[in-house]
Amino acid sequence: MLADKIRNFCIIAHIDHGKSTLADRILEITHTIEDRKMQEQGLDNMDLERERGITIKAQAVSIDHKGYRLNLIDTPGHVDFSYEVSRSLAACEGALLVIDAAQGIEAQTVANIYLALEHDLEIIPVINKIDLPAADIIRVKEQLLERGIDPDEALLASAKEGTGVEEVLDAVIDRIPAPEAQSDEPLKALVFDSLYNSYQGVIAHIRVMTGSLSRGEEILLMASEKKYEVDEVGIFTPDMKPVSCLEAGEVGYLMAGIKNVRNCKVGDTITKMSSRAVQPLPGYKDVKPMVFSGLYPTDNSDYEILQEALEKLQLNDAAFTFENETSAALGFGFRCGFLGLLHMEIVQERLEREFDLELVITAPSVVYRVTTTEGETREIDNPAAFPEVNEIETITEPYVEATLNLPEDYIGSVMELCEQSRGKFQDMTYIDQDRVRLKYEMPMSEIITDFFNQLKSKSRGYATLDYEPLGYRESNLVKLDILVNKERVDALSVIVHRDRAEEIGRDLINRLKDIIPRKMFTVPLQAAIGSNIVARENIKARKKDVLQKCYGGDVSRKRKLLEKQKEGKKRMKQVGDVDIPQEAFTAVLERGDSD
Amino acid sequence: MSIFPRKLLRPCWSAVTVIDRNQLALYLHIPFCRQKCSYCAFYSKIPEPDTVRHFLNRLSGELKFRAGDWQKPVTSIYFGGGTPSLLSPAALEKILQVIEENYRLAPDPEITLEVNPGDLQSEAVLEGWQEIGLNRISLGVQSLQQDELNLLGRSHSVSQARRSLTILAKTEFIYNVDLISALPGQQAEDHLQNLAEILQYRPRHISCYNLQLEPETPLADRMKKGLLPEISEDEDARGYQQTRQQLEKKSYQHYEISNFALPGFKCRHNLAYWEFRPYAGFGPAACSFNLRERRKNRASLRDYLADSPRQPGVPHEKSRLDQQELKAEYLLMGLRLLQGIDRRDFHSFFHQSLADCYSREIAGLKEEGFLAESGNKIFLTDQGIMLGNQVFQAFL
Numbered sequence: 001m002l003a004d005k006i007r008n009f010c011i012i013a014h015i016d017h018g019k020s021t022l023a024d025r026i027l028e029i030t031h032t033i034e035d036r037k038m039q040e041q042g043l044d045n046m047d048l049e050r051e052r053g054i055t056i057k058a059q060a061v062s063i064d065h066k067g068y069r070l071n072l073i074d075t076p077g078h079v080d081f082s083y084e085v086s087r088s089l090a091a092c093e094g095a096l097l098v099i100d101a102a103q104g105i106e107a108q109t110v111a112n113i114y115l116a117l118e119h120d121l122e123i124i125p126v127i128n129k130i131d132l133p134a135a136d137i138i139r140v141k142e143q144l145l146e147r148g149i150d151p152d153e154a155l156l157a158s159a160k161e162g163t164g165v166e167e168v169l170d171a172v173i174d175r176i177p178a179p180e181a182q183s184d185e186p187l188k189a190l191v192f193d194s195l196y197n198s199y200q201g202v203i204a205h206i207r208v209m210t211g212s213l214s215r216g217e218e219i220l221l222m223a224s225e226k227k228y229e230v231d232e233v234g235i236f237t238p239d240m241k242p243v244s245c246l247e248a249g250e251v252g253y254l255m256a257g258i259k260n261v262r263n264c265k266v267g268d269t270i271t272k273m274s275s276r277a278v279q280p281l282p283g284y285k286d287v288k289p290m291v292f293s294g295l296y297p298t299d300n301s302d303y304e305i306l307q308e309a310l311e312k313l314q315l316n317d318a319a320f321t322f323e324n325e326t327s328a329a330l331g332f333g334f335r336c337g338f339l340g341l342l343h344m345e346i347v348q349e350r351l352e353r354e355f356d357l358e359l360v361i362t363a364p365s366v367v368y369r370v371t372t373t374e375g376e377t378r379e380i381d382n383p384a385a386f387p388e389v390n391e392i393e394t395i396t397e398p399y400v401e402a403t404l405n406l407p408e409d410y411i412g413s414v415m416e417l418c419e420q421s422r423g424k425f426q427d428m429t430y431i432d433q434d435r436v437r438l439k440y441e442m443p444m445s446e447i448i449t450d451f452f453n454q455l456k457s458k459s460r461g462y463a464t465l466d467y468e469p470l471g472y473r474e475s476n477l478v479k480l481d482i483l484v485n486k487e488r489v490d491a492l493s494v495i496v497h498r499d500r501a502e503e504i505g506r507d508l509i510n511r512l513k514d515i516i517p518r519k520m521f522t523v524p525l526q527a528a529i530g531s532n533i534v535a536r537e538n539i540k541a542r543k544k545d546v547l548q549k550c551y552g553g554d555v556s557r558k559r560k561l562l563e564k565q566k567e568g569k570k571r572m573k574q575v576g577d578v579d580i581p582q583e584a585f586t587a588v589l590e591r592g593d594s595d
Numbered sequence: 596m597s598i599f600p601r602k603l604l605r606p607c608w609s610a611v612t613v614i615d616r617n618q619l620a621l622y623l624h625i626p627f628c629r630q631k632c633s634y635c636a637f638y639s640k641i642p643e644p645d646t647v648r649h650f651l652n653r654l655s656g657e658l659k660f661r662a663g664d665w666q667k668p669v670t671s672i673y674f675g676g677g678t679p680s681l682l683s684p685a686a687l688e689k690i691l692q693v694i695e696e697n698y699r700l701a702p703d704p705e706i707t708l709e710v711n712p713g714d715l716q717s718e719a720v721l722e723g724w725q726e727i728g729l730n731r732i733s734l735g736v737q738s739l740q741q742d743e744l745n746l747l748g749r750s751h752s753v754s755q756a757r758r759s760l761t762i763l764a765k766t767e768f769i770y771n772v773d774l775i776s777a778l779p780g781q782q783a784e785d786h787l788q789n790l791a792e793i794l795q796y797r798p799r800h801i802s803c804y805n806l807q808l809e810p811e812t813p814l815a816d817r818m819k820k821g822l823l824p825e826i827s828e829d830e831d832a833r834g835y836q837q838t839r840q841q842l843e844k845k846s847y848q849h850y851e852i853s854n855f856a857l858p859g860f861k862c863r864h865n866l867a868y869w870e871f872r873p874y875a876g877f878g879p880a881a882c883s884f885n886l887r888e889r890r891k892n893r894a895s896l897r898d899y900l901a902d903s904p905r906q907p908g909v910p911h912e913k914s915r916l917d918q919q920e921l922k923a924e925y926l927l928m929g930l931r932l933l934q935g936i937d938r939r940d941f942h943s944f945f946h947q948s949l950a951d952c953y954s955r956e957i958a959g960l961k962e963e964g965f966l967a968e969s970g971n972k973i974f975l976t977d978q979g980i981m982l983g984n985q986v987f988q989a990f991l
Contacts, residue, residue: 518828520963520982543832546983548804548853552622552637552675553868553882555924556889556914559991562927566988 001069003181003249007172008071008207010088012116013098014106018128022098022159022168023072029165030065032237060193060205060251061238068173071251073192081339082466083287084193087267089115090283091192091207091251094122094176096168097149101127101135101156105143106462110405110435113147122176125154126168131161146432179209181248186277187211189246189254189270191221194261196316202258203240205251206270209281212247218273219256222280226263227273228256261318287319289337290398290469291344291364291448292381294325294491295351296333298358298573298582303332309355310334313347320347327384329489329575330360335382338364341448360573362491363588366444369396369472384490386479389530396472397495398444401426404455405437406463413458414438421446422475422497441470445495449588480505480534482512483526487576494588506535508588515584517569518542523578598695599728604705604769606859612939612971616886618701619667620867623654623690624878625679626896629711633748633817634775636809638880638894639677649900650878651686655693657877657909664885665875668701669694671864673709680714688727705863707731707771713751715759721768731862732770734759734798739789743778746823748813764796769860772798776834777805779814780824783834790838794845799860803838804853805831832981852931852983869928871944879909888915918945922952927987935974949973956989 013019027033063070075088089095095116099105116123127140141151155171157164193205206213213219217230234242235252246252258264265287269280297306310322321337338344344364351357367381371393380386402423406414408430415425415438423440431437447467455463478501482492492512496504505527512525520542527535547558572579627642627650628635640646672694674687687708694700706729715721715734724732736756738744744753763770772793776786793801806826808815817823839849847855851869854862867874875883880894892899893910901910916924922945929936941949949957957973960966965979965986979986 520978520985540829542982543828544805544835544981545828545985546852546981547987548807552624552876552880553874553884554891555868555882555884555928556891556916556920559920559924559927562984562987563991565984566991569988 001247001250003183003247004178005067006069006071006179006181006249007094007176008073008092008179008249008251009094009096009172009176010073010075010092010121011096011098012075012109012112012123013128014100014103014109017098017100017103017106017109018159019074019098022096022126022128022157022165023074025159025162025165026063026072026169027061027238029162029169030063030070032061032063059238060236060253062235062251065169066173069250070169070172073251081343083285084266085115086119086283087190087192089119089121090281091190092119092121093179094124094172096172097123097125098128099125099140099144101130101137101140102132104136104140105147110147110431110464113149123149124168124171124175125149125151126157126164127154128157128159130156131158131163179249181208182210183212183248185210185248186275187213187219187270187272188277188281189213190281191264191266191268191270194264194266194318196261200255202255202261202264204254204256204258204264204270206246206254207251208246208248210248210277211272211275212245213254213270213272214245215242219254219270220273220276221264221268221270222277223268223284223286224263224265226258228258231255231257260315265318287339289319289321289339290444291338291340291366292335293338293344293364294327294330294333294360294362294382295322295336295348296327296330296360296362296491296573298360298571300331302357305355306334306351306357306359309351309357310336312355313350317347319343325382327362327491329487329491330362330573333360337381341452358571360491360582360585362585363494364448365495366398366448368477368495370394371396383479383493383495386493386495389478394474395477396474397477399441399470399473400444400447400467401470402440402442402447402465402467403437404440404463404465405431405435406459408434408436410459410463411436411438414455414463417451417454417458418442421449421451442467443473443475444469478529480508481528482508483524483528484512484516484578484580485523485576486526488528489575489580491585492588501529502534504588505529509535509537511587512584513537513539515587516578516580517572519578521577599691599706601725601728602703602730603767604730605703607861607863608859612937613943614870614872614940616872616944617667618670618867618872619665619698620671620673620864620872620874621669621694621698622673622675622864622874622876622881623679624876624881624892625674625676625682626650626879626899627676627681628678628750629681630748630750631813632750633746633814634806634809634812636812637677638896640896642681646896646900647682647686650896651682651689653900653909654690654878658690658693659697660908661875661877662697665698665873667873668699669704670701671705671707671867673705673707673864675709677709678711678714679708680710684723684727687724687729691728705731707733707862707864709733709735710759711735711751712756712759715762716755718762718765721762721766725768730769732763732768733773733800733802733862734763734770735773736760736793737773737775738778739792740785743781743785743789746778746814747775760793760796760798763798769799771800771802771862772796773802773804775804775806776838777826777831779806779818779826781826781830781834783830783837786834787837787841790841794841797845797857800854800856800862801842801847802854803835805835835981850933852933852980869932871925871928887921888913890914921945923990926953926990930973930975930979930986931983933974933980935972938971938973953990960986960989 011019059074061072073088075085125144144151155167188209189206191204191206195203213233215230220227232242232255233246234240267284271277297303314320319339322334325333325335348361367379370380371377372391373393418440423442426439429437476498477495478498480494480496480501481488509525509527516539522541523539525537526533572581626639628639708729710732739753741753842855849855850861873885879892879896879899881892883890890911890913898910938949967976
């Protein structure tokens with residue numbers, strides 16, 4: 001395929017502005033997917049994605065239209081995956097910017113516009129949902145103008161009804177530049193996604209930047225320094241269709257008997273052994289997990305099933321790590337590393353759904369560096385593993401530079417939130433007349449509590465958050481222990497700032513009191529720093545719990561009610577004589593001071 | 596001349612080791628109410644004269660159609676609902692007549708009518724019911740405080756409740772009074788005040804139920820929205836314990852978790868459920884049990900009334916219980932009775948000893964102080980009575 005007949009593009013949109021519907025219409029109009037094969041939304045594969053309305057893994061599809069090859073790359077849309085987004089954008093020359101005609105441009109869209117501009121992408125604005133009664137095209141055009149985008153370039157469409165989609169395709173061909181492609185240079189192909197399945201091994205999604213790649217050739221992954229022989233190259237139609245050769249400018253896939261996504265990571269550059277590229281493509285990062293938490297089977301006998309499940313999951317997720325861990329309270333489990341909270345939730349949900357496991361997941365933690373009085377420095381990703389207070393000389397914790405974009409109306413409340421989260425103000429600049437960018441230095445540990453949720457609620461969803469690691473800084477931190485029925489529950493320990501330890505302890509105890517079900521006896525709950533009790537509450541004893549009347553003799557209904565009650569108890573983790581539900585282990589995530 | 600003679604229900608004492616299951620209890624679900632109570636999840640509709648007539652025909656039809664399945668002598672007939680006291684004595688008598696013609700009757704069966712106090716405002720009404728052979732009334736008083744009745748959405752008033760109690764108390768007629776406790780915001784004393792007043796009428800039988808929030812009832816919705824004060828488990832427990840004490844002081848026997856009776860006046864009909872005896876239920880949503888299989892009629896009056904020439908029966912679902920389910924239900928019913936269950940009865944029913952099936956569970960529950968044993972009887976302790984669900988769940 002000649003490079004000047006290729007167009008590589010992605011779609012940028014706020015959730016619900018119609019990205020998937022537009023993608024579906026494009027696939028339909030170009031007969032890429034027949035109607036009857038069309039699932040509700042053609043590109044989002046996983047159930048999880050469809051339910052959450054988000055794209056977690058990038059997807060690609062090649063569309064043949066009017067003699068051109070249009071490669072559409074779908075991108076993930078959450079801060080946890082911002083690196084993957086940047087690699088997907090790096091594989092494109094242009095982007096469709098989809099805006100809901102009734103909603104207008106929203107916060108996240110603006111952030112994505114900047115990301116696209118940083119990658120020098122040609123942006124084609126598409127005002128979608130013009131069929132809605134509340135559509136206000138003039139307002140959206142004004143908003144575009146305010147953000148430096150020529151409103152006359154905007155296309156009008158209703159992806160739902162199929163209007164304007166033809167014009168969108170024409171614009172992709174006319175306005176997005178063809179890839180600059182030197183086929184005679186050494187091969188450089190960008191891995192923008194990497195998936196594993198048990199039949200074919202790793203399937204790398206690639207964009208060939210220079211050179212060409214054929215079956216049988218010997219390749220080198222420049223970052224992982226692994227060599228393979230290519231079994232198959234091909235394109236997504238969207239099913240995988242083998243081709244003899246992928247040339248500069250093309251998007252497709254590669255299979256080379258790679259057994260683990262770790263050897264073929266997103267952002268890596270593929271070159272040929274026969275004529276190696278001197279420099280890899282820019283932008284590769286070795287993504288490391290930032291957030292750690294313990295995963296335990298609710299039923300201890302599921303330990304081995306969980307281990308197998310984690311191994312399988314890891315094959316397909318280079319950013320996810322795990323190792324054995326033992327908790328006095330929870331028994332045998334695993335310490336798992338994630339990119340962020342969403343990543344953690346996704347892994348948890350996949351384990352529960354795909355492997356039918358009931359899990360207890362402990363509150364996420366960052367990696368602390370603790371220097372002991374002996375002078376030894378240890379990296380600790382589990383609060384339970386912290387040394388005793390008197391053995392600690394210093395503690396450092398990872399800091400990030402948080403960048404927040406938000407409408408100026410919310411400056412006050414967002415700044416307050418950042419201060420509460422131990423943020424140190426750095427900078428405030430105006431992006432345009434009514435939007436500001438705030439920069440804060442903050443402990444990473446604060447970001448992985450429910451900072452993101454609170455940020456969304458305090459800005460009515462308009463604020464966006466991105467963050468970059470800044471390295472480690474010393475903090476006055478202590479371990480806050482929780483004692484249930486006088487027993488320390490290691491899995492409930494959290495690391496907090498000394499100044500707020502008592503307040504957080506009181507708040508946490510108060511919420512645990514309502515979460516942990518009442519027992520036949522009074523259960524004391526305590527928060528402690530070392531041997532010092534800082535908060536105490538009692539869970540009152542159960543006094544009465546007995547089903548009442550059985551009119552008309554519907555006995556089986558009674559039995560089922562009781563079975564349900566019993567089933568609920570099974571989902572809890574028994575610690576000593578007390579049943580602790582999953583919510584208790586993540587209660588620390590929700591700070592009581594949120595309104 | 597009525598088929599069922601006007602006769603007082605005589606006291607009945609039983610102290611058997613093996614329950615006689617060669618008897619049958621009949622339940623008739625009358626699915627009409629003037630207004631729906633805010634807590635009630637039972638099936639009912641506002642009565643229209645034509646619908647009621649149509650329903651009565653269909654009910655007679657069902658009684659006749661299914662009579663062949665039930666050969667055992669009928670020891671109790673129970674009109675429940677809904678509000679069966681809405682029906683005229685003639686209509687009730689018609690149903691009794693169909694039963695008499697199609698079922699084997701034991702001598703002197705208990706015949707109960709559930710009554711809304713609003714329907715019993717004159718001696719003549721009671722007289723009418725006695726004429727057709729009814730010998731027991733279950734009066735849905737629920738509370739003697741108007742604000743509580745309002746909260747419950749009851750259609751009767753406190754003064755109507757007092758009037759109906761006065762009418763009943765003047766006769767020798769056997770009746771039960773239903774009371775509901777543990778209302779949102781209710782203190783134990785509020786409930787005990789209701790109870791104290793009821794005791795002045797000295798009914799032979801008292802049922803004290805705590806309010807159970809059934810999903811999708813108006814009351815449960817209001818609770819969920821936080822529009823009503825909390826239901827306090829502590830107050831409920833305190834009120835219940837005092838209820839037990841006060842009633843026992845007045846010679847009432849606490850014989851089932853929620854039921855109290857003067858000696859000889861336990862509710863024979865409800866005993867069928869607890870003693871794991873067969874019963875047949877007729878009308879929409881009514882349940883039946885033939886010792887192997889449970890049947891539930893579909894909870895829809897429209898479906899019940901729909902004539903289907905190909906299917907003369909009424910729409911229903913059946914489920915055959917496996918041995919495990921049967922045993923679990925046997926225990927969770929039997930242990931509701933304060934006298935408990937008898938090992939010999941279990942053995943005669945399941946041809947397996949209780950120890951073979953549940954020795955570990957029973958030992959554990961005894962250890963925890965929920966169950967006790969005496970001779971062949973196994974029964975709930977005081978603690979077990981308060982926390983019965985813990986016990987029942989152990990057998991599931």
